[in-house]
Amino acid sequence: xxxxxxxxxxxxxxxxxxxxxxxxxxxxxxxxxxxxxxxxxxxxxxxxxxxxxxxxxxxxxxxxxxxxxxxxxxxxxxxxxxxxxxxxxxxxxxxxxxxxxxxxxxxxxxxxxxxxxxxxxxxxxxxxxxxxxxxxxxxxxxxxxxxxxxxxxxxxxxxxxxxxxxxxxxxxxxxxxxxxxxxxxxxxxxxxxxxxxxxxxxxxxxxxxxxxxxxxxxxxxxxxxxxxxxxxxxxxxxxxxxxxxxxxxxxxxxxxxxxxxxxxxxxxxxxxxxxxxxxxxxxxxxxxxxxxxxxxxxxxxxxxxxxxxxxxxxxxxxxxxxxxxxxxxxxxxxxxxxxxxxxxxxxxxxxxxxxxxxxxxxxxx
Amino acid sequence: xxxxxxxxxxxxxxxxxxxxxxxxxxxxxxxxxxxxxxxxxxxxxxxxxxxxxxxxxxxxxxxxxxxxxxxxxxxxxxxxxxxxxxxxxxxxxxxxxxxxxxxxxxxxxxxxxxxxxxxxxxxxxxxxxxxxxxxxxxxxxxxxxxxxxxxxx
Numbered sequence: 001x002x003x004x005x006x007x008x009x010x011x012x013x014x015x016x017x018x019x020x021x022x023x024x025x026x027x028x029x030x031x032x033x034x035x036x037x038x039x040x041x042x043x044x045x046x047x048x049x050x051x052x053x054x055x056x057x058x059x060x061x062x063x064x065x066x067x068x069x070x071x072x073x074x075x076x077x078x079x080x081x082x083x084x085x086x087x088x089x090x091x092x093x094x095x096x097x098x099x100x101x102x103x104x105x106x107x108x109x110x111x112x113x114x115x116x117x118x119x120x121x122x123x124x125x126x127x128x129x130x131x132x133x134x135x136x137x138x139x140x141x142x143x144x145x146x147x148x149x150x151x152x153x154x155x156x157x158x159x160x161x162x163x164x165x166x167x168x169x170x171x172x173x174x175x176x177x178x179x180x181x182x183x184x185x186x187x188x189x190x191x192x193x194x195x196x197x198x199x200x201x202x203x204x205x206x207x208x209x210x211x212x213x214x215x216x217x218x219x220x221x222x223x224x225x226x227x228x229x230x231x232x233x234x235x236x237x238x239x240x241x242x243x244x245x246x247x248x249x250x251x252x253x254x255x256x257x258x259x260x261x262x263x264x265x266x267x268x269x270x271x272x273x274x275x276x277x278x279x280x281x282x283x284x285x286x287x288x289x290x291x292x293x294x295x296x297x298x299x300x301x302x303x304x305x306x307x308x309x310x311x312x313x314x315x316x317x318x319x320x321x322x323x324x325x326x327x328x329x330x331x332x333x334x335x336x337x338x339x340x341x342x343x344x345x346x347x348x349x350x351x352x353x354x355x356x357x358x359x360x361x362x363x364x365x
Numbered sequence: 366x367x368x369x370x371x372x373x374x375x376x377x378x379x380x381x382x383x384x385x386x387x388x389x390x391x392x393x394x395x396x397x398x399x400x401x402x403x404x405x406x407x408x409x410x411x412x413x414x415x416x417x418x419x420x421x422x423x424x425x426x427x428x429x430x431x432x433x434x435x436x437x438x439x440x441x442x443x444x445x446x447x448x449x450x451x452x453x454x455x456x457x458x459x460x461x462x463x464x465x466x467x468x469x470x471x472x473x474x475x476x477x478x479x480x481x482x483x484x485x486x487x488x489x490x491x492x493x494x495x496x497x498x499x500x501x502x503x504x505x506x507x508x509x510x511x512x513x514x515x516x517x518x
Contacts, residue, residue: 056458057459058460059422351452351453352455353455
């Protein structure tokens with residue numbers, strides 16, 4: 001064996017050892033098979049119109065959170081930086097926060113979540129603070145994020161259960177190679193940093209968009225974290241105790257239009273609009289007992305002109321949990337804000353005078 | 366390298382327009398008068414006037430600039446008008462109340478401004494000179510340019 005061959009084997013071995021820490025954790029993408037002859041049924045089981053009583057609602061953000069019991073619904077008012085809590089009949093219960101840097105105020109609400117102990121947990125992306133309230137609006141605790149970690153908040157999704165806060169982060173050390181960044185930071189609800197889990201979708205490297213956000217949720221019974229990159233239809237599933245990827249799957253949905261031209265911040269707005277009209281964005285990943293659900297939107301010219309969320313087109317892709325097969329995609333009549341206890345909460349009308357949420361069940365035949 | 370923007374649409378609302386198509390600059394004043402009349406500005410004269418055209422998603426720099434113009438309106442004799450392109454009355458009323466704006470305002474419920482092809486997007490400010498001709502168009506929220514805009518009057 002000559003020296004060149006020995007050197008080649010040695011360097012390959014070194015490279016393998018050096019890379020093994022990350023490569024072991026990156027699952028290969030598996031294109032989902034297709035369930036043939038499947039009919040997707042979305043059945044409306046309830047509807048509610050928000051009643052703010054004398055409180056003036058201006059514009060609620062295109063998001064919502066439903067408490068684990070399904071009894072409380074939370075929304076954010078962006079200009080006021082307030083969180084509104086409604087009961088499940090639509091009646092306003094509480095208004096929490098306000099714009100400012102005071103103890104119970106926010107400069108920029110990013111994530112908000114009601115946990116199983118009926119606490120409202122809010123992340124403020126401007127102040128890098130987490131504020132925890134009871135549902136009467138009393139501030140219980142505040143703690144800073146990223147004190148000793150080289151991390152940033154990277155999306156608006158947060159999740160809290162078993163006294164642990166999950167939020168999508170971005171490791172500053174990986175700024176030049178974002179796909180190597182860990183995905184989720186975990187904090188104990190007392191403020192103690194725990195660890196990092198998951199990995200960015202490798203597609204982030206080749207994305208045509210400057211955004212690096214992922215949407216995610218957690219199936220507590222299975223102890224898995226389900227994630228989707230904002231400009232991808234693929235879904236990653238991570239085993240939380242092992243902190244490793246379990247599945248990485250998906251199939252381009254019928255209505256999904258790939259963003260094929262580059263979007264950068266600072267581009268003229270007309271250019272951004274022309275490049276994104278008709279294109280698809282992932283808005284959330286959800287689950288029921290039997291299904292994984294992937295909510296995405298297609299941008300429209302009328303949305304850009306009117307700023308009316310109702311002008312965007314909403315779709316849902318459905319995968320069977322048992323075999324990860326794709327069962328199809330359907331258009332839905334609003335923004336899928338939450339899937340809680342198997343019920344889909346779809347915001348059907350954003351008009352503050354009759355802000356309407358339809359509650360649905362989904363099934364496959 | 367990727368940037369840490371977590372809200373695409375808030376960023377979008379504050380992006381700069383580097384160039385406006387000439388057709389917007391050369392739109393005949395009568396087309397503007399027709400539009401303004403249709404949304405309720407029946408007694409408005411465009412000479413030496415600033416039109417602020419917004420939607421209801423405002424980024425922080427846009428909010429700050431609107432406060433600036435409201436101040437100009439209150440403390441000078443400048444003609445400043447606000448148009449809110451917004452379907453829902455409650456949302457438009459809320460914006461005016463929340464920001465305590467008091468310049469003359471009309472709501473474009475039906476997004477007519479885009480049907481008439483008068484502007485490419487919101488939020489924008491347009492300055493009509495003493496001959497009621499468009500002299501400048503620029504994005505609201507671009508603070509560095511604000512001084513030039515007012516100076517040009």
